[in-house]
Amino acid sequence: MREDDDPALVRRCRDGERSAFEQLVVRYQKPVYNAALRMLHDPQDAMDVAQTTFLKAFEHLADYDPSFKFYSWIYRIAVNESLNALGARKSLEAINGEEPDEAPGPDTQVEGEQTGRAIEDALMRITPELRSVVVLRHLMQLSYRDMSDILGLPEKTVKSRLHSARMALRQDLLRCGTVR
Amino acid sequence: MWNRPMTDREYLELVHAEIDGELDGGQRGELARRVLADPAVRAVREDLRRLCAKLDAIEDVEAPAQLRTNILQALPVSATPRTRFHWPAPRWRYAALIAGVLGATALVYETVDGPGPGSAEVAGTIAARGAPRTLDTVALGAGPVAGRVSLYRDGGGLGVAFELAASAPVDVLIANDGHTIRVNGLGRTGTAKQRTTVALPGSGTDGSGVVELTLLMSGREVGRATLTVPAEH
Numbered sequence: 048m049r050e051d052d053d054p055a056l057v058r059r060c061r062d063g064e065r066s067a068f069e070q071l072v073v074r075y076q077k078p079v080y081n082a083a084l085r086m087l088h089d090p091q092d093a094m095d096v097a098q099t100t101f102l103k104a105f106e107h108l109a110d111y112d113p114s115f116k117f118y119s120w121i122y123r124i125a126v127n128e129s130l131n132a133l134g135a136r137k138s139l140e141a142i143n144g145e146e147p148d149e150a151p152g153p154d155t156q157v158e159g160e161q162t163g164r165a166i167e168d169a170l171m172r173i174t175p176e177l178r179s180v181v182v183l184r185h186l187m188q189l190s191y192r193d194m195s196d197i198l199g200l201p202e203k204t205v206k207s208r209l210h211s212a213r214m215a216l217r218q219d220l221l222r223c224g225t226v227r
Numbered sequence: 228m229w230n231r232p233m234t235d236r237e238y239l240e241l242v243h244a245e246i247d248g249e250l251d252g253g254q255r256g257e258l259a260r261r262v263l264a265d266p267a268v269r270a271v272r273e274d275l276r277r278l279c280a281k282l283d284a285i286e287d288v289e290a291p292a293q294l295r296t297n298i299l300q301a302l303p304v305s306a307t308p309r310t311r312f313h314w315p316a317p318r319w320r321y322a323a324l325i326a327g328v329l330g331a332t333a334l335v336y337e338t339v340d341g342p343g344p345g346s347a348e349v350a351g352t353i354a355a356r357g358a359p360r361t362l363d364t365v366a367l368g369a370g371p372v373a374g375r376v377s378l379y380r381d382g383g384g385l386g387v388a389f390e391l392a393a394s395a396p397v398d399v400l401i402a403n404d405g406h407t408i409r410v411n412g413l414g415r416t417g418t419a420k421q422r423t424t425v426a427l428p429g430s431g432t433d434g435s436g437v438v439e440l441t442l443l444m445s446g447r448e449v450g451r452a453t454l455t456v457p458a459e460h
Binding site for chain 2: 065221
């Protein structure tokens with residue numbers, strides 16, 4: 048990804064060149080969609096959030112501070128929009144400490160693809176705040192510095208939150224028999 | 228921390244740091260000794276390493292093919308700064324963005340409250356009248372509906388002209404002079420703004436005051452605007 052010319056694209060957008068914004072969409076639609084998908088676990092909701100993210104970015108380009116990386120800025124919008132969407136989902140079960148629904152027992156433990164699915168399901172059973180750090184770190188492969196910028200939190204807090212998230216996932220997967 | 232033994236929590240921090248590739252030589256040695264000596268730490272370390280490896284291995288999926296098109300179609304026609312128009316919280320966007328694409332504009336009038344206009348007043352209110360004079364205009368450019376709304380006066384009284392583009396049909400409640408009328412199906416022409424005029428019932432030639440507009444998408448309020456009749460009118 049050639050993020051080094053993002054500032055130039057943003058400048059051209061601000062000057063009214065819509066094709067420059069289209070280039071940003073092409074460049075970031077996949078990671079933004081994937082971040083939303085992992086946060087929401089629903090392709091349609093993820094698509095809605097991705098669209099909203101880009102529309103918000105377009106509307107607020109004038110507020111973008113070029114001293115930050117563009118992708119940090121747009122991922123921040125994506126994470127916040129995902130959290131908003133989750134907040135609107137009344138049926139969401141926030142889980143730490145609760146028994147997951149329909150958890151498979153150790154005898155149904157399987158490897159490979161199903162284990163991956165079990166981990167994705169477990170992601171949905173930790174709180175959205177914990178999930179967001181896992182998504183940024185492990186699925187988007189971002190540094191703690193970038194995560195700090197995106198979440199607006201000190202790096203130390205980001206680390207602490209990620210550690211808590213990993214432990215919560217481990218506990219959940221142990222209950223399901225997926226780990227070990 | 229020089230002479231006291233590390234706590235379990237501190238060892239756990241080392242495990243996380245190891246996964247993140249942030250251990251220095253001394254810490255690596257410390258952790259290795261503890262892992263050898265303590266099966267519980269060893270088990271946690273193995274679980275976390277396996278978990279993180281699986282998380283790292285989750286593959287990205289391609290964004291849906293229509294995502295880019297939908298985004299570009301939903302962009303405001305102009306990036307006009309916000310004026311007197313207020314867009315409320317972002318929930319409207321989900322309804323607006325999911326909504327389908329564009330069709331012919333159909334207008335439906337209904338009296339919502341207040342004294343209803345007589346049939347003679349309603350009839351022909353969509354027709355443009357000659358030589359209207361614009362009294363006030365509000366630009367819409369930073370929300371789900373792009374374009375502008377103007378208050379005008381012509382020989383028949385006050386009227387509101389809509390030049391809107393939106394990704395979904397827009398219904399408008401127009402409140403003025405004790406009447407509220409509803410106009411359905413505006414702005415369904417995507418990026419091409421279509422002008423639609425609506426005469427305000429009961430305004431006559433001496434109408435004055437303010438005209439309150441409420442914009443709706445899929446039944447949800449997406450914004451409000453106020454048009455003002457200048458004092459001299």
